[in-house]
Amino acid sequence: MTEPWVDHARRELARAGHRAGGARGAVLGLLSDQHCVLSAQAIHDRLREQDRAVGLASVYRALDVLTHLKLVHRMDVDGTACYEPAYASGEHHHHAICDRCGRMSAFEDAELERLIDGLGERLGYRVEAHDVVLRGACPACA
Amino acid sequence: MTEPWVDHARRELARAGHRAGGARGAVLGLLSDQHCVLSAQAIHDRLREQDRAVGLASVYRALDVLTHLKLVHRMDVDGTACYEPAYASGEHHHHAICDRCGRMSAFEDAELERLIDGLGERLGYRVEAHDVVLRGACPACA
DNA sequence: GTCAGTGCAAAGCTTTTGCAGCGCG
DNA sequence: CGCGCTGCAAAAGCTTTGCACTGAC
Numbered sequence: 001m002t003e004p005w006v007d008h009a010r011r012e013l014a015r016a017g018h019r020a021g022g023a024r025g026a027v028l029g030l031l032s033d034q035h036c037v038l039s040a041q042a043i044h045d046r047l048r049e050q051d052r053a054v055g056l057a058s059v060y061r062a063l064d065v066l067t068h069l070k071l072v073h074r075m076d077v078d079g080t081a082c083y084e085p086a087y088a089s090g091e092h093h094h095h096a097i098c099d100r101c102g103r104m105s106a107f108e109d110a111e112l113e114r115l116i117d118g119l120g121e122r123l124g125y126r127v128e129a130h131d132v133v134l135r136g137a138c139p140a141c142a
Numbered sequence: 143m144t145e146p147w148v149d150h151a152r153r154e155l156a157r158a159g160h161r162a163g164g165a166r167g168a169v170l171g172l173l174s175d176q177h178c179v180l181s182a183q184a185i186h187d188r189l190r191e192q193d194r195a196v197g198l199a200s201v202y203r204a205l206d207v208l209t210h211l212k213l214v215h216r217m218d219v220d221g222t223a224c225y226e227p228a229y230a231s232g233e234h235h236h237h238a239i240c241d242r243c244g245r246m247s248a249f250e251d252a253e254l255e256r257l258i259d260g261l262g263e264r265l266g267y268r269v270e271a272h273d274v275v276l277r278g279a280c281p282a283c284a
Numbered sequence: 285g286t287c288a289g290t291g292c293a294a295a296g297c298t299t300t301t302g303c304a305g306c307g308c309g
Numbered sequence: 310c311g312c313g314c315t316g317c318a319a320a321a322g323c324t325t326t327g328c329a330c331t332g333a334c
Contacts, residue, residue, distance in 0.1 A: 019308050021314045040299080055316040060299060062314095076218030079324080080298070096267050107265055115254055116276065123249055124281035125238050133273045134258065139266035161333050163289040182324080197291040202324060204289095221299075222323070 005085050006032045009071045016069055023058035024065070031072060036104060037082035037095070075131055077104075094131065098138035105138065147227050148174045151213045158211055165200035166207070173214060178246060179224035179237070217273055219246075236273065240280035247280065 009028055010020070018024075026047050031038070038046070040063060044056045063083050066072040073086040077097065093108040112132065120127035136142075151170055152162070160166075168189050173180070180188070182205060186198045205225050208214040215228040219239065235250040254274065262269030278284075 017313095019313055021308075023315060041297095056298095057300080057317075058315055064300095076221060079218055079221075079223060081221060096262070096265055096269075098267075099270065105265065107261060109257075109261055112257055112261065115251070115257060116274070119249060119251055119254065120238070120276055120278065123238055123247060123276070124284070125240075125276060126279040126284045127238075127276050128241065128278040130277065131273070131275045132258070134262055134265070134267060134269050135272065136262065136270040137268040142266070142268045159288090161288050163333075165290060199292075199325075200290055206325095 003032050005087065009066070009085075012069055012071055013065070018065065023054040024062040026052045026054050027059055027062040028066075031083065031085050034084065035106070037075060037077070037084040039080050039082050041080075043083070070129075073129065075133075077133075094133065096134035096136070096138070098141055099135055100137055100141035103138060103140075145174050147229065151208070151227075154211055154213055155207070160207065165196040166204040168194045168196050169201055169204040170208075173225065173227050176226065177248070179217060179219070179226040181222050181224050183222075185225070212271075215271065217275075219275075236275065238276035238278070238280070240283055241277055242279055242283035245280060245282075 006028055013024070014020070027043060029052075030043055030047055030050070040056065040059050043063075044054065044059050047054050047059075063072060063074070063081075067074050067083070070086055072083045074081055074083050075095075076082070077095075091108075092113060093106040094112070096105045096107060098104070116130050116132075117127070120130075148170055152167075155166070156162070169185060171194075172185055172189055172192070182198065182201050185205075186196065186201050189196050189201075205214060205216070205223075209216050209225070212228055214225045216223055216225050217237075218224070233250075234255060235248040236254070238247050238249060240246070258272050258274075259269070262272075
């Protein structure tokens with residue numbers, strides 16, 4: 001299986017005039033292997049485990065560029081920024097976080113997306129991104 | 143017009159065994175006058191303007207207690223925690239934030255609430271709170 | 285009187301910035 | 310061979326914690 005997201009991201013980076021440095025490449029590679037959101041610190045730690053150590057500042061800088069190009073999606077959870085690949089179209093999901101065990105699950109729902117698009121229109125907003133977060137007790141903890 | 147939320151909050155605080163201190167009371171009073179979300183720093187600043195100065199640490203402590211009692215709702219925006227009164231039932235709204243001017247608007251939608259409740263059930267979650275955030279260009283900036 | 289609540293200052297995190305050197309294009 | 314990328318270290322937020330003191334019950 002190829003990694004369409006990584007390829008897409010590299011292409012977009014080049015198109016935006018960015019060079020291909022090692023640190024950003026490593027962050028890109030790690031993100032594509034994950035589906036769950038990761039904090040900058042978590043990315044830094046995992047890269048170190050994989051012997052592809054990258055300065056924490058470079059992780060932040062890479063994520064900043066990627067976020068601005070809308071190649072990764074940023075969300076704040078419990079006061080810390082977390083990131084995940086942003087898939088160009090389709091494959092759009094949201095998160096439910098368990099207050100007890102802290103575990104996070106992802107879900108998607110076409111009707112929710114449709115409803116949110118409608119809401120944006122109603123507000124006169126050109127909505128470019130949106131987040132939905134559910135909090136409560138997961139099946140195991142409830 | 144009375145302030146049902148403040149009264150409710152004071153009652154719940156007492157019921158949870160908390161004493162009525164000046165700092166927390168001031169935070170409570172300020173929050174009830176606002177509809178928009180406020181950061182801890184903003185609360186601290188406004189209280190100072192009103193000559194009801196409260197230590198920043200006390201603001202954080204008050205907000206922490208109130209959040210745990212589910213009397214205020216916390217949301218992270220751009221890496222900073224913001225707070226607003228949590229209305230026991232009904233009067234539940236969400237936010238749209240403009241990427242350009244940073245202004246925030248509130249909206250509510252019964253269908254959205256219904257849909258989210260359904261999603262929680264589908265996931266087996268006992269959903270206790272949820273957030274929906276739209277990001278994009280507001281009518282004025284678009 | 286006791287102990288939660290408070291203010292201040294210090295510490296702890298997360299994130300950003302400055303700067304010198306490396307390396308892609 | 311210039312300029313973007315990187316790492317390190319320092320700085321800049323935001324938030325929490327330690328401690329002594331005040332004040333509610």
